[in-house]
Amino acid sequence: MAVPPFDLRRQLETMGPALDQAVLEVLHSGQYIGGKVVAQFEDSFARSVGTAHAVSCNSGTDALVLALRALEVGSGDEVITTAFSFFATAEAISAVGARPVFVDVDPGSYLLNLDQVEAAIGPHTRALLPVHLFGRPLNMERCMALAHRHGLKVVEDCAQAAGSHWAGRPVGTWGDVGCFSFFPTKNLGAAGDGGCITTSDPQLARRMRELAVHGMAERYVHKALGYNSRLDALQAAVLLVKLPHLPSLINARQRHAEAYGQALVHVRGLVLPVQGVVAGHSWNQFVVRIPGAGAQVRNQLRDDLQQQGINTIIYYPIPIHRQQAYGNLGYGVGSLPVTERLADEVLSLPMFPELTVDQRERVVDGLRLALAGDMTAPLQSSSA
Ligand SMILES: *Cc1c(COP(=O)(O)O)cnc(C)c1O
DSSP, X not given: OOBOSOOGGGGHHHHHHHHXXXXXXXXXXXXXXXXXXXXXXXXXXXXXXXXXXXXXXXXXXXXXXXXXXXXXXXXXXXXEEESSSOTHHHHHHHHTTOEEEEXXXXXXXXXXXXXXXXXXXXXXXXXXXXXXXXXXXXXXHHHHHHHHHHTOEEEEEOTTOXXXXXXXXXXXXXXXXXXXXXXXXXXXXXXXXXXXXXXXXXXXXXXXXXXXXXXXXXXXXXXXXXXXXXXXXXXXXXXXXXXXGHHHHHHHHHHHHHHXXXXXXXXXXXXXXXXXXXXXXXXXXXXXXXXXXXXXXXXXXXXXXXXXXXXOBOSOSSOGGGSGGXXXXXXXXXXXXXXXXXXXXXXXXXXXXXXXXXXXXHHHHHHHHHHHTTTHHHHHHHHO
């Protein structure tokens, strides 16, 4: 029996009947865009995050674009962010005509290195776009203090971090705007694409809402060039069923993370995520590191695990600043050394709420076997 990196159908075992009913209700209502179910989801999501306004949209990517547009970030502006993230983080900055400026990540947390942000701030810097990557919350007290000192806006990329919090306060409530994704593998997953933007500022909320429907302030009166970016009623219905389960789903992720940590702590050749003080980590991913000179050692471990039926994923093998699409920005090899090293060394273990103890133990045993046995020779030869 193989262990998958995630298994989306497992949630149907508990929520299936409720999901079936919610979807059928929308189908038979005839109201597929906007309406009661979407409004209800936005209210519930705002309440669960603890924010005044939640504006739903088509995806996490669109959430970032709408947030930046509403903050009037555009041509000639720079936005400071991390290159160790999903591509959309930077792509959204470029989509509004601004320029992403990449700062290296912290080697312990893999998040934006706040010690290096100040040096990257220049006359064109308008905003910070930190990412709560893998569900780990960034130190938002420090981030906001830094932003205020320099008069910068803050857009939080919470795509992987629904339910995470820093210092007891949910992510998405610290910055000017929080951007969430409901891509199926995220902490709160739809049955398709979806996203949401949170803010405490009613004017920003209104602007984002207008931009998401073609910049329309009232019917067929367009104030700005916008987008067609809406959350389907069908997706809203699915999310409404799942939202009350989010705390227990995250709790299950946290239990898996703790068990992985305890079982793997003495395995040589493996660097575990730094745990300890981070209570608000929602563990969208459990990412280990396999140090080596280049990606070869890590890739071989992945292949070895695959042969044992254990499927892992590399988030992310090429950092954003080294992607071909960003060749024009001129970031050479070695320009963000920690980010580049992580891209060669990270491996995400199977992690989803419904992972069984059996599956988890198979992953642990598989890793022990691979690192103690077959992997010893390649480990030595590649570092020579
Ligand atoms: C998934 C993700 C996005 C984009 O969300 P979509 O809903 O897929 O558009 C943005 N940033 C990060 C960090 C993500 O993981």
